[in-house]
Amino acid sequence: MARVLIAGAGVGGLAAAHRLRRLLPDSDEIVVFDHHAVHTFWPSLLWVMTGTRDAKQVVRPLGTLRDQGIHIIEAPITSLDPSTKTVVAGNARWEGDALIIALGAELDPAGVPGLENVPGNFYQVDGAQAIWRDLQTITQGRIVVLISRVPFKCPAAPYEAAMLIDGYLRKRRRRDQVDVSLWAAEPSPMGVAGPVVSQSVLDALASRQISYHPRQLAVRVNTEASQLTFADETELPYDLLAYVPPHRAPKVVVDAGLARADGWIKVNRHTLETSTTNVFAIGDVTEIPLSLGKPLPKAGVFAYRQGEVAAEIIAQRLTGRGSASVFNGVGECFIEMGGGIAGLARGNFYGEPMPAIHAYKAGRHWHAGKVAFERHWWAQWW
Numbered sequence: 001m002a003r004v005l006i007a008g009a010g011v012g013g014l015a016a017a018h019r020l021r022r023l024l025p026d027s028d029e030i031v032v033f034d035h036h037a038v039h040t041f042w043p044s045l046l047w048v049m050t051g052t053r054d055a056k057q058v059v060r061p062l063g064t065l066r067d068q069g070i071h072i073i074e075a076p077i078t079s080l081d082p083s084t085k086t087v088v089a090g091n092a093r094w095e096g097d098a099l100i101i102a103l104g105a106e107l108d109p110a111g112v113p114g115l116e117n118v119p120g121n122f123y124q125v126d127g128a129q130a131i132w133r134d135l136q137t138i139t140q141g142r143i144v145v146l147i148s149r150v151p152f153k154c155p156a157a158p159y160e161a162a163m164l165i166d167g168y169l170r171k172r173r174r175r176d177q178v179d180v181s182l183w184a185a186e187p188s189p190m191g192v193a194g195p196v197v198s199q200s201v202l203d204a205l206a207s208r209q210i211s212y213h214p215r216q217l218a219v220r221v222n223t224e225a226s227q228l229t230f231a232d233e234t235e236l237p238y239d240l241l242a243y244v245p246p247h248r249a250p251k252v253v254v255d256a257g258l259a260r261a262d263g264w265i266k267v268n269r270h271t272l273e274t275s276t277t278n279v280f281a282i283g284d285v286t287e288i289p290l291s292l293g294k295p296l297p298k299a300g301v302f303a304y305r306q307g308e309v310a311a312e313i314i315a316q317r318l319t320g321r322g323s324a325s326v327f328n329g330v331g332e333c334f335i336e337m338g339g340g341i342a343g344l345a346r347g348n349f350y351g352e353p354m355p356a357i358h359a360y361k362a363g364r365h366w367h368a369g370k371v372a373f374e375r376h377w378w379a380q381w382w
């Protein structure tokens with residue numbers, strides 16, 4: 001009997017677990033660890049933030065996956081040892097024949113002093129709910145959408161957030177009295193996807209009168225005065241602050257020596273294997289350099305495909321059967337624009353010398369595509 005350990009029941013971890021379950025004999029054990037009892041479909045948080053989903057609709061219990069032959073351990077992982085493929089969680093120690101690390105990125109609002117006291121972190125369910133509460137009552141003033149640091153997961157999400165907020169206010173005929181602006185620690189939107197995609201997002205913001213302020217590094221927030229300060233000493237008062245917090249590798253990963261405190265796990269870009277045989281890392285916890293000098297974006301679409309690749313390689317090694325695919329850097333992303341409209345960017349991020357990404361014309365069909373994808377996400381496993 002073989003045992004595969006999967007640290008993290010997010011997008012990548014669950015993709016790997018289900019692929020392994022199909023490929024391994026029933027007698028082999030697949031053990032997935034997570035400190036949350038629920039799986040969250042993160043893209044839907046943008047809809048929680050603007051009131052088209054409630055918090056209950058964006059989560060499902062992990063425990064029900066036990067019926068599908070996946071052993072779920074609901075406990076925090078307190079230590080990892082890649083050399084022995086060991087996971088310590090909830091005072092129990094588990095050793096496996098292979099280990100997949102899919103722990104995602106840890107959010108660290110306190111990385112910008114004061115930000116941890118601002119409720120509008122739309123990368124968490126409660127933060128998205130807090131924004132929705134305020135959005136319903138704001139009648140005038142300034143809404144600031146902030147990208148506090150790079151890298152952050154889903155390069156499109158804050159741009160979508162700004163446009164969804166704009167769409168909500170227009171529908172309620174309040175947009176003329178409420179300013180919406182986007183302040184970003186990055187030089188341009190979705191830069192890895194290339195200048196055409198970036199420009200199409202800039203055009204979409206401009207056509208909605210959302211002012212864009214790139215290369216702005218927030219250094220502190222004064223919550224009493226509701227004011228942000230940036231590295232160039234710009235002071236920005238806000239009435240509602242919706243923000244992407246700083247991201248970092250989970251502490252347990254750094255403690256295990258798998259990544260530096262200011263870095264991410266390095267892997268083979270095609271197999272996702274770390275420097276230790278049969279130890280894989282997938283998704284947001286990794287850093288994969290691209291030829292243009294920036295890393296592969298952190299996104300669920302990649303975490304999912306990487307999870308499947310790692311699972312296929314492990315299954316092939318354990319059973320001596322089948323063939324494994326390689327991760328080829330291909331991915332796509334819907335871009336919500338408000339008013340029931342979305343765009344799509346799709347292409348090969350491993351393209352040489354530059355990623356080859358195409359931006360498809362925005363329309364109602366891509367928004368419908370995103371809604372359909374959400375439905376598919378739940379239907380496949382729940």
Ligand SMILES: Cc1cc2nc3c(=O)[nH]c(=O)nc-3n(C[C@H](O)[C@H](O)[C@H](O)COP(=O)(O)OP(=O)(O)OC[C@H]3O[C@@H](n4cnc5c(N)ncnc54)[C@H](O)[C@@H]3O)c2cc1C
Nearest residue numbers: 008010011012034035042077104154283284299300301303
């Ligand atoms: C608002 C928003 C919108 C997004 N939209 C899109 C989109 O449209 N398209 C797209 O491709 N991506 C999108 N993403 C990004 C996508 O959700 C992530 O890239 C994806 O979830 C990464 O998968 P992962 O498996 O690497 O990590 P995660 O899905 O974050 O999973 C990590 C898991 O590890 C668990 N964990 C962490 N530490 C521990 C520990 N010590 N012990 C136990 N468990 C632990 C966590 O609880 C979590 O369940 C969006 C993200 C957000 C926040």
